[in-house]
Amino acid sequence: MLISLLFRIIPPVLLAGVAIALLFLSGCSTSSIVDEQKSSSVKLELAPGQSIVILGRRHGSSYETEPDFINCISNNIANTARLSVIQEQVFLDAFYPWFEPRVAPLKLPPINKVLNKPIVAKKIKKLGVRYMVWVDGSTEIADEKGSITCGMTPSGGCLGFKSWDKLSSYEATIWDLKHLTEKGKVKVDSKGSSYVIGVVAPIPLIAQVKDVACKGISDRLKGFFDQ
Amino acid sequence: MKSISIFFKKNIVLCLIATCLSIQGCSTNVIVAGEYPPALVQILPYNAGLVLNNVFTDYSFTREKDDKKITITLGESQTELLSQIFGDMFLKVSRFQAIPQAGKNDLDLLIVPHIEKLQLSMPDETSINIFEVWIKYKLEIFDHSGILITEWFVSSYGRTQTRFLKSQEAALNQATISALRDAGTQIITGFNEIPKIRDWINQKTEPSDVN
Numbered sequence: 001m002l003i004s005l006l007f008r009i010i011p012p013v014l015l016a017g018v019a020i021a022l023l024f025l026s027g028c029s030t031s032s033i034v035d036e037q038k039s040s041s042v043k044l045e046l047a048p049g050q051s052i053v054i055l056g057r058r059h060g061s062s063y064e065t066e067p068d069f070i071n072c073i074s075n076n077i078a079n080t081a082r083l084s085v086i087q088e089q090v091f092l093d094a095f096y097p098w099f100e101p102r103v104a105p106l107k108l109p110p111i112n113k114v115l116n117k118p119i120v121a122k123k124i125k126k127l128g129v130r131y132m133v134w135v136d137g138s139t140e141i142a143d144e145k146g147s148i149t150c151g152m153t154p155s156g157g158c159l160g161f162k163s164w165d166k167l168s169s170y171e172a173t174i175w176d177l178k179h180l181t182e183k184g185k186v187k188v189d190s191k192g193s194s195y196v197i198g199v200v201a202p203i204p205l206i207a208q209v210k211d212v213a214c215k216g217i218s219d220r221l222k223g224f225f226d227q
Numbered sequence: 228m229k230s231i232s233i234f235f236k237k238n239i240v241l242c243l244i245a246t247c248l249s250i251q252g253c254s255t256n257v258i259v260a261g262e263y264p265p266a267l268v269q270i271l272p273y274n275a276g277l278v279l280n281n282v283f284t285d286y287s288f289t290r291e292k293d294d295k296k297i298t299i300t301l302g303e304s305q306t307e308l309l310s311q312i313f314g315d316m317f318l319k320v321s322r323f324q325a326i327p328q329a330g331k332n333d334l335d336l337l338i339v340p341h342i343e344k345l346q347l348s349m350p351d352e353t354s355i356n357i358f359e360v361w362i363k364y365k366l367e368i369f370d371h372s373g374i375l376i377t378e379w380f381v382s383s384y385g386r387t388q389t390r391f392l393k394s395q396e397a398a399l400n401q402a403t404i405s406a407l408r409d410a411g412t413q414i415i416t417g418f419n420e421i422p423k424i425r426d427w428i429n430q431k432t433e434p435s436d437v438n
């Protein structure tokens with residue numbers, strides 16, 4: 001009854017406009033924190049024919065690094081830094097099963113066990129894989145509040161408000177497969193709040209938290225290499 | 228404004244009818260479709276026989292819980308996987324539908340896989356928002372004279388995060404493919420590690436000479 005009265009007094013379009021204006025003033029923000037460690041200030045070089053591969057960690061029990069996030073980093077680096085990057089799925093298929101979640105080496109020394117297999121070493125050489133970047137982390141949704149109901153109002157539209165926070169936390173570690181050493185680490189934490197307001201139609205205002213994290217980690221990784 | 232209201236009301240009625248219908252006939256059917264890469268593995272110089280009977284090649288899993296029926300048909304996909312990986316692991320692989328008579332062929336080994344169990348977990352059943360699939364296989368491995376070398380149990384696991392996929396079917400398909408890939412990983416990396424297989428390889432002084 002009250003809702004019906006509200007819709008009669010104030011036109012829904014005006015309500016929507018006010019809500020959007022309020023949200024733009026207050027929310028939908030993202031912030032990012034980057035931490036970086038380098039083993040040396042010398043830039044990493046890729047000789048002609050050599051390439052980098054970026055792989056996601058998927059051994060954890062409660063999360064796995066999202067394949068689309070790895071593709072985002074790979075594409076960012078390949079497109080803007082002109083570095084040769086092997087796509088994750090192409091690499092995993094080419095080296096099946098040696099980098100599958102169950103058997104992928106978690107630390108640098110045990111990778112010798114895999115690289116010492118002649119058939120694997122031959123393929124690494126053939127594809128020119130020089131650096132392997134392992135990315136570990138995920139994006140989680142936290143602190144969901146509110147709700148939206150659609151179709152229950154007299155006008156048949158949506159009514160309500162919903163908000164949530166997204167937290168992205170990723171760490172990338174660069175391995176040099178030639179010298180079997182760790183060349184550096186980059187850690188990016190990013191967070192933001194998203195909102196959906198339901199006034200006639202649901203109006204989403206989504207914080208691009210994962211995209212910010214992807215850009216942050218890609219930019220830092222590019223900084224390691226001589227481009 | 229009145230016409231907009233009528234439009235929404237009509238659509239709401241249609242949506243409610245569709246929802247009621249979908250709740251009544253709530254079933255999920257997945258025919259697992261995946262491609263498996265060739266295995267990067269040193270070829271073992273043996274002639275192997277792979278017995279894939281109809282129970283295995285036509286295998287379908289069904290679960291009915293809380294008026295929800297889920298069917299996963301993975302016979303074809305698991306047949307493709309095992310044919311692929313054993314084909315890459317051995318010098319020669321012959322496929323059979325039933326166990327051939329021992330001693331009347333040039334086989335060094337005969338592998339008979341069975342699917343023992345499949346379990347799945349939906350996002351609303353666990354605290355983590357993912358689809359999970361477990362598959363347990365039993366591989367019976369016989370020598371050329373039909374004597375059982377070992378029974379090898381392989382328990383594989385696959386999962387998918389829901390938010391990346393458009394439908395429940397797509398999520399279950401991907402989780403099952405992931406579990407099948409994991410089974411392949413264990414078979415390839417673990418075959419030579421099984422003590423009885425290792426002993427058999429050590430005893431086999433003269434590998435068969437094919438071609």
